[in-house]
Amino acid sequence: MIPSPYLLYLGHSADFIGIKTSRGLATFRRDDCVGEFRHDDCPLTLDLPRLSMADAAARGAKTMVLGIANGGGTMGADLVADAVAALEAGMNVASGLHQRLRDVPRLADLARERGLQLFDVRDPPAHLPVGTGNPRPGNRLLTVGTDCSVGKMYATIALAEGLRARGLAADFRATGQTGILIAGAGVPVDAVIADFISGAIEQLAPARSDHGWDVIEGQGSLFHPSFAGVSTGLLHGAQAQALVLCHEPGRAHMRGIPGRALPGLRETIDMNLQVAKLTSPDVRFVGVCLNTSRLEAQAAADLCGRTADELGLPCTDPLRMGVDGILDHLA
Amino acid sequence: MIPSPYLLYLGHSADFIGIKTSRGLATFRRDDCVGEFRHDDCPLTLDLPRLSMADAAARGAKTMVLGIANGGGTMGADLVADAVAALEAGMNVASGLHQRLRDVPRLADLARERGLQLFDVRDPPAHLPVGTGNPRPGNRLLTVGTDCSVGKMYATIALAEGLRARGLAADFRATGQTGILIAGAGVPVDAVIADFISGAIEQLAPARSDHGWDVIEGQGSLFHPSFAGVSTGLLHGAQAQALVLCHEPGRAHMRGIPGRALPGLRETIDMNLQVAKLTSPDVRFVGVCLNTSRLEAQAAADLCGRTADELGLPCTDPLRMGVDGILDHLA
Structure with a gap:
């Protein structure tokens, strides 16, 4: 350590x-x-x-x-x-x-x-396996995003803590440098050899039978032209039953790519479901996490309410409002 | 060398x-x-x-x-x-x-x-850039597949040779160990660090202004749970105007994954178009290459004919029947 x-x-x-x-x-x-x-x-x-x-x-x-x-x-x-x-x-x-x-x-x-x-910290483990996509037991939740750096790690930690507060076994599975430093363990998925992306995540969140949850930190975005390969392999390796969409309202363009607009929330949900179904046919979204740190409290609450109505999913800012709505929906 | x-x-x-x-x-x-x-x-x-x-x-x-x-x-x-x-x-x-x-x-x-x-040969180049997805000039064709090892490299080489036979400048851009050994150059895209998949392909097939073609070898499949991350980044980095679908009829399951069925051809076309559009909004399929090496000549010809009718695209086995139909369609 x-x-x-x-x-x-x-x-x-x-x-x-x-x-x-x-x-x-x-x-x-x-x-x-x-x-x-x-x-x-x-x-x-x-x-x-x-x-x-x-x-x-x-x-x-x-x-x-x-x-x-x-x-x-x-x-x-x-x-x-x-x-x-x-x-x-x-x-x-x-x-x-x-x-x-x-x-x-x-x-x-x-x-x-x-x-x-x-x-x-970004050294990947040696001797990673190639992923298989074969079904494995266990409950897994993955955060996905419209873009890089929209709050996926914060949301993931909040969801894992929230599950534990309800008496369930839940492990935060870190996939980026920050999460790994916080958790003291994890796999830097963007630093593994490309052939082993999904395999690294299958190893990070292996089969489990204690009815507990692996709460897996997402990376990048299927809509980010630099990093969508990482996001795709992560989605396949996670084989998650539950996805949570993360987004930062008001961002002007995709991280690092001036001029490239962010995808819509519905578009992001649809694409992630389509890709995730390859290894998790019954996958569904259970909530939306907005990073509202640039908004006043009332504006943030209003935006979460509108977003929930539009998408038919609980929507929150995990830091400001907690994640109870999402955990209720998950249960 | x-x-x-x-x-x-x-x-x-x-x-x-x-x-x-x-x-x-x-x-x-x-x-x-x-x-x-x-x-x-x-x-x-x-x-x-x-x-x-x-x-x-x-x-x-x-x-x-x-x-x-x-x-x-x-x-x-x-x-x-x-x-x-x-x-x-x-x-x-x-x-x-x-x-x-x-x-x-x-x-x-x-x-x-x-x-x-x-x-x-699978050593990736040092100092790869991160991809951007920004538009770059040049004509690019990429082969994509229903699975690994379905004939993408053979098709890519045949298409590059066919373009040159018509007097056009065309370069085979190798992305796998075999292609690199044959061409004497290329990038082993499945061996690069995951964050650099699309960037490696942007570097392999950079902006060009001679009206010639970069004919890029695809890897894996968007439907392969081990390697779809590589295929996704390759598709984004290639920013191809033209895609060619490769398939081996009669394969029992996805390479290395017993029990996992291959996707349909139409499904593979739709998914590749959807993913490719992120960096190449006007992308289209220009043909289908079948590896019919296990079929008799007449059965192979019949299958290519039926497939062409079903998909509305020229269909050939590049080794047996050449690629003129696809090149005509491309032109």
């Missing part, structure tokens, strides 16, 4: 979505976070103490988490320099980027010299 | 589809093949001289090609032993399996000692 407590990295980021991994840890593992590191040009904050590398180490931070996400997942010179600074201050470094910390010779050498560790 | 001539490996295989890489080289690069290597329990032949490793080396073979394909792409002890024997006989070894030759210490050590080379 990655030694805590953590210093969360924001760096030079001015993109609230781009710091989603740091944000996820600040939300769900706040007791394990001593502070945030950001440069003067970073206008964002997680409402944690702003610390230098040295101050963080002095306050006991064991690991600096490079909790940012970017398309392609490579490290620029600025990130490498800050990782060097963290190691020199005596902290381990964890990253969820595609490019591995250990593949940067300067970081690998420095970590070895100092007796510190580099954690590459 | 991989030094020729080649010794083609059949090993212990009793599965005609499982030797498809050796078979592809025997078909399309026959002048570069000195013989085939098979154990006594292998009932298959490519109608090349059956040679021992030593005899092949004596006849000038420079590289033994481990031209077999299996689900998961790992090497058993038998394959490793035969690769050792090839190196000891003085030949390089090439493989298209997921597991790398160079990752087997015994092979890596032996190749170094003997001054021979190991070629891992």
Whole structure:
């Protein structure tokens, strides 16, 4: 496991979505976070103490988490320099980027010299199986989205917690860097070899017979031209009986693709059902989760109400309004 | 490039589809093949001289090609032993399996000692871009299938050759181990990191303005629960104006998944159009290629005729009847 407590990295980021991994840890593992590191040009904050590398180490931070996400997942010179600074201050470094910390010779050498560790969270497990799509016992719920970064992980965690609060066995199955850091386990499905996408998810959420639920974090979108292959394999591997649609109202375009409009909610539901049926013929949607963080409370409530009416499904913002409506519908 | 001539490996295989890489080289690069290597329990032949490793080396073979394909792409002890024997006989070894030759210490050590080379054809290129789906100029045709191993590569090569025979510029864009060995270039799309599937294809078939065609080899099937993620990303990355459906009549079940029926041709057409439209709104099917190798000539001709009538598209077996009907329809 990655030694805590953590210093969360924001760096030079001015993109609230781009710091989603740091944000996820600040939300769900706040007791394990001593502070945030950001440069003067970073206008964002997680409402944690702003610390230098040295101050963080002095306050006991064991690991600096490079909790940012970017398309392609490579490290620029600025990130490498800050990782060097963290190691020199005596902290381990964890990253969820595609490019591995250990593949940067300067970081690998420095970590070895100092007796510190580099954690590459996006390393997929070795020896993944090829998926089969064969029926397996167990209850599985998967979140799917209109786009990347619309709140699927938050919704998934809330649904797993909600099931447990009702006395059911339920496991959050993380599929992305943030979820894996929060849960301490999972598979970075967008980093596996393409032939093994569905197989990785079949392994992550295997057959179970305790009447409990695997609540699986979705990734990307069937409508995202960069990542729909990942979403497709995830949908097939999950073999979910229950899907929950996630969406962020008001987004101007698909994440990273200016000019490309988001799909409609009904369109997203229909396409996901069509693809999911290949391995789960009786799959159905059980609810909709909207990320309404940019809306006032009343506007958010109104939008959830209208959406529920339009789609005939319970609709909520899991952070603001909980997920009881969806869990009732699921039961 | 991989030094020729080649010794083609059949090993212990009793599965005609499982030797498809050796078979592809025997078909399309026959002048570069000195013989085939098979154990006594292998009932298959490519109608090349059956040679021992030593005899092949004596006849000038420079590289033994481990031209077999299996689900998961790992090497058993038998394959490793035969690769050792090839190196000891003085030949390089090439493989298209997921597991790398160079990752087997015994092979890596032996190749170094003997001054021979190991070629891992399924190594994806480094620094792949993330796909965007943004419109790019150029004419692109992609083959898609009801299943894996139904003849997509043969059809793709025949279509590229047919276009060139009509005086057009046309490039076969290989996406699998066999095609890459035949063409000497390409991207093994099922071996790239999942986030980069569509990006790898955008790079393989980039914008072109010479009025020529990129004729792209499809992989897997949207209906294959193991590999549909690869097929989806390939379809999005190809941004093809023209699709050709490939199918092998009479197949009992989806490749590697006993009990799972193949989709219908119309169903396969509809699903591929729906997915492809995300990045190519005006995409259309221009023909159907059937692999009729198990049928008598008259039965094959009749089936192509019936299929053409049913689907309203030219239908052919590219090896038996050529692809003129499809190219006429395309023009």
